Amino acid sequence: MRSLSLLLLTASLTEYASAFTGGHRDIHHDHYGQDLRRRNIVYNGQIADTYDFVIVGGGTAGLAIASRLSEDSNTTVLVLEAGDTGDAAADTINTPVNAYYHGLPGSAYDWAYTTVTQPNAGNRAVSWPCGKLLGGSSAMNGMYHVHPSKLEVDAWSSLVNGTTKWNWDALFAGMKDSETFTPPTSDVQAIVKMEYDASSRGTNGPIHASYPGFEFSTIGTWTATLANAGVAVCQDAYGGDPFGAYIATNSINPANWTRSYARTGYIDPLPPRDNLAILPNATVTRLLFDTSNAGNLTATGVEWAASADGARQTIKVRKEVILSGGAMGSPRVLMHSGVGPADVLQAAGVDVQVNLPGVGQHLQDHLSSGLLFQTNTDTAASLYASNATGNTPIFLSYVNSAVAYVNSTSLLGADGAASLKQQVADALSSSLSSLVRLARQDRSPAC
Ligand SMILES: Cc1cc2nc3c(=O)[nH]c(=O)nc-3n(C[C@H](O)[C@H](O)[C@H](O)COP(=O)(O)OP(=O)(O)OC[C@H]3O[C@@H](n4cnc5c(N)ncnc54)[C@H](O)[C@@H]3O)c2cc1C
Structure with missing residues (x-):
């Protein structure tokens, strides 16, 4: 199996500089009258064609990494986020109680996944929300x-x-x-x-x-x-x-009782940084690789689109592509790029670059169910x-x-806990095949 390296070393800052001297960033004001240009968000779509780091997904992890990497003013950083800014939903996001009564799940800011039918949940398909906006799931989670x-x-x-x-x-x-x-x-x-x-x-x-x-x-x-x-x-x-x-x-800011999340924590307080660009409404469709070095696959850039049927555009990277698209988004980008289980990729008509069977598998999440009275x-x-x-x-x-x-032993007793453990272990292989089916059904690159 070939090893995957996302490292690329080249050097030139000129392309980046020219993109911003030629263009400009629009100034918008949010609900609170704040100047959004200060937040390093690109509203007019103008970005350079090369960056040191390209971050795929401006969610919880992506915005934190972008903020830290761009502390070095000599390092250029681009974030590509599939969802919108969230500006139009600022009140919904920022007001904590809305997480429970008027939250983003089910809205246009939700990837709105649904699982395959779950034999152990009465064969129901379970809805699975996931943030699709700057801040990612930290903008819609239960705090x-x-x-x-x-x-x-x-x-x-x-x-x-x-x-x-x-x-x-x-x-x-x-x-x-x-x-x-x-x-x-x-x-x-x-x-x-x-x-x-x-x-x-x-x-x-x-x-x-x-x-x-x-x-x-x-x-x-x-x-x-x-x-x-x-x-x-x-x-x-x-x-x-x-x-x-x-x-x-x-995750509440007690100074004004609002949601504290990746955008308000890591991006909004920053001064303007000319080395940081955050582009919303940009879905990465695949990674671009240099395959010339046998045994080593090096990411040289990414392909992205503004909509499912929009033109595919490319961005080059000098150092690294960082995948932070979440538990579903990151493996999906890898699989669309030919990195994943060979049988799944071949069935989907994707050229296999690296047969990496673990990609898109072994997902675990906690269950949640409500008790009403x-x-x-x-x-x-x-x-x-x-x-x-x-x-x-x-x-x-x-x-x-x-x-x-x-501890399940204290809830179910020693015998009950042992039996539950055995049931989970016995269900492992069938659960894995369900997850592979889910990945196969979900092939649209810019959904
Ligand atoms: C409804 C809900 C309630 C939750 N409640 C809690 C809670 O109370 N406490 C807690 O600790 N955790 C909670 N979580 C979980 C927690 O929010 C997540 O685990 C965490 O935010 C995940 O961070 P991440 O960076 O991995 O992904 P995300 O924050 O989801 O970020 C991924 C980002 O990548 C973008 N993306 C995906 N694919 C692409 C692509 N191809 N191109 C460009 N961008 C892409 C997405 O749009 C998204 O913005 C909750 C989650 C949800 C959905």
Whole structure:
């Protein structure tokens, strides 16, 4: 099997410079009257033909990487994002409560995937939202800001030969660097009495981790209720041991009670950077490779289009193409470029560049299901509908943040947990074939 290298070394800044001296960037003002040119977003479509780094997907990871790479003013960076800016939906995105009542899932900003029918969910096909705009899924997610467990992260590191790059210590440091933690207000703390250990949190990162400005008593009974049911209360969920019940932080900026996400954290606060261009409505259709070096495939650029039937355009890259299209988007770009399982690519009529069977396989996601019940007490939804609190920004910052990560043995007992584990293991091969079918059905490059 040939190894895949996304490294390209050449040098010339002239093409990039000429694109901006010849053209201009439009100045737009958003809902808050802010000058969007400062955000390095290209509104007039004018970009250069070569960059040091081309980032595929301006979502959660893509915008963070773009922001960090372009700190070096000698490094040119282009982000190509399939979705729109999100400017027209700023109120929906920024108001936390909308994540639950008027969010982006189902809108034009959602890739709106659907799974194949799930035999273990009554043969239902399950809808699977995914952000398609600047900020990606961080612009539409439920705003739970959690840290994973040390156990899981270290198991992950052991899969890549115990690398210290991906172990708990390295990721814990990175997670702290990415966040600014703000404790709950005294009003909220009096109601919910949440436990937290500030030493496990960051103090100066671009993404805010805080609590809503409004809570009510139902949330305050969460941990006590679970403790009565035998589920331990978690004292420091963010230090690597999140098992048990706790009130999670949310990605809310407590200065104005708005969503804190990849765009507001990593891009909007930047000064103008002439070495950074972020192009919305640009779907990467495939990677372009230099295949002349036998055994080594080098990415030399990308092909992209403004719409499914739009003309294919190309961008050259001097150093690296960075794939950050999300769990579905990145493997799809690789497969359209001929990198993936040979049988799937051949069936789709794609020339195989590298037979890499793992691409587009082994996807895992957590399940989520709702439990509905009626109550005579006020809920966020009833208060919202009746406008009882005036629906002020502080009230509208409410998002449900009660979480419990429970060991299956404590829920199901030792025998039940062992049986569940066996069922999951037995279903693995059939699940994989379902996922391959999903990838085969989804061939449109600019959908
Ligand atoms: C409805 C919902 C609720 C969630 N709730 C939570 C939560 O409460 N807490 C939590 O921690 N996580 C939550 N998540 C998950 C979390 O938001 C994601 O795991 C995370 O944002 C993924 O980041 P990413 O950079 O991998 O992908 P994304 O942020 O999805 O970014 C991928 C970007 O690439 C773009 N793209 C894809 N293909 C191409 C292409 N060919 N060309 C150009 N651009 C392309 C996409 O449009 C997108 O903008 C939720 C997700 C969703 C959808």
